[in-house]
Amino acid sequence: MGSKEEEPTPLYDAASPTEPLLFKSTASSASPPQEPAQLGPSDPDPDPTQFLRICFNYGPRHFKDLPFLILFLLFLICTFAFGIFSIFHRNHNYAAVSSFTYDSNSTSCTKPDSSSSNPNRVSESSLFSSSSSSLWTISIWTLVATLILSVPICFLLLLLLKHYTKQLVYALLPFFIIMPVFFDVYWFAACTLSSACTDAFPLVYRILVFVFVLLMVGIVVWIIVVNRHRIELTARIISVASDALSRNLGLFLVIPLLTLGLVVCYAPIVVFLVFARFNGRIVAKESDGEYTCVWKQDSWVPAYYALAILTMLWSLTTMVQAQVYVISGTIAQWYFSKDDEKPKGSIRSSLRNAFGPSSGTVCLSGLLICVVRMVRAAVDSARQEDVPGIVNLVLRCCVNALLSAIDFLNKFTINFAAITGEAYCTSARMTYELLKRNLLSAVFVETISTRLLAGVIFVVSAVYAIVVCAIVQGVSDLRVNTYIVAVLAWMLLIIVLGYFVHVLDNVIDTVYICYAIDRDRGEVYKQEVHEVYVHLPIDRNSSRGSSFP
Incomplete structure (x- = not known):
């Protein structure tokens, strides 16, 4: 024991298998973290900033992971440069390929002088009838109204989740079952009474769909029953996260921007x-002894398509990670501030940190997410091909x-990087050391909170769609098309509310990381957070006697 005290393990040593960061002894949790300063003269002198770095870094941050930022900018610059080149290098004859004919004398495709009009033009006005125009108009106004109403709905939902989370969750839990069953029975009855639907869906298919939905509802019921003892704890976690989000309402403006x-x-x-x-040329193509004029793209166009699509995918994942970074950094500043002190700016x-010193870290995180998505899509595609073999x-x-x-690791890594400003690999190693004793608990509670929030927004959006359907039926004569308008309104509202849940999920993750840092330092910045997160279950296999107090 004495030798163990004389040679303390460095805080970020990933090779240390004995003492994790999150679970320290009761004595070290109760005392302030100044023990490294009391080491004997014979001990190696540790970095004095090593322990205190596990907190929000308010000071100036250094640029990290710069090669990935440079690589991302190179992708972006090449995409724009070749894109501008494609505009000025385009062939104006692309739209008139059908007017070119093969000239046997010159063995090339030529355009007759008499062809001055484009026969492929179709009047768009002929594609719309009066009924479809009315449907289009009502749909547009409904979507605009839904978009406007989604703002107060989000704020009202945030207020309810902050003050009445438990009551709201338990009040809406029955609707997680009632709503799908209602829509399933209603669709089955309406389709049976409609001759057109009956012709499109025979009785066997209607019964299969009806039973399938009931099976899905049964799975939801099973999930609720199995996790019933976690629902109240999850509701309290959502309440804490909603309180943190309500104190940083500016995120609702910045994230959409x-x-x-x-x-x-x-x-x-x-x-x-x-x-x-439009970059290419018209060439003659032989088919069964006859020559026709076809369009042939330049050889660099497919490569540019690949480059542009990769740039768009990388930009998408990078922007998502930048949003997570901004959310985490903002919430962490609120968490590590004093109770009576509101962080400014x-x-x-x-x-500034996300698009400045940590921009390379954000780009690397986005690149990993992009690669994971592409590989997963390739694996799913291979699975659909049903290649045999156990290997x-x-x-x-x-x-x-x-x-x-x-x-999973990438998600918590970007949260940690937003707090400390460390590079990606360092943040990943530090996050693993910080969360290795309660990693499974974080997954479990985060999954339940996401499912509860998904159920809440589904019920809210479904009720809104029913109201929209009733109003549209009362003010118009769209008949069956009314359901199309209601579905569009439901989809738009659930997208907006899903965005709200995405932000709230990231707040939950950030508060969890901040709580873990608090426990690691033996401090309490937000007492109300500790009172909730202290009840999180732990992984019994890795705790080995350590537990939450």
């Missing part, structure tokens, strides 16, 4: 992709497990 910035970045790339198709500093099955399972582990 970041999404709008991504759309602005996407707009010229989409234009470039359109004009890239927290969102601004988080934005193929084992490889797919191993790849899916590895991708899930990378995806």
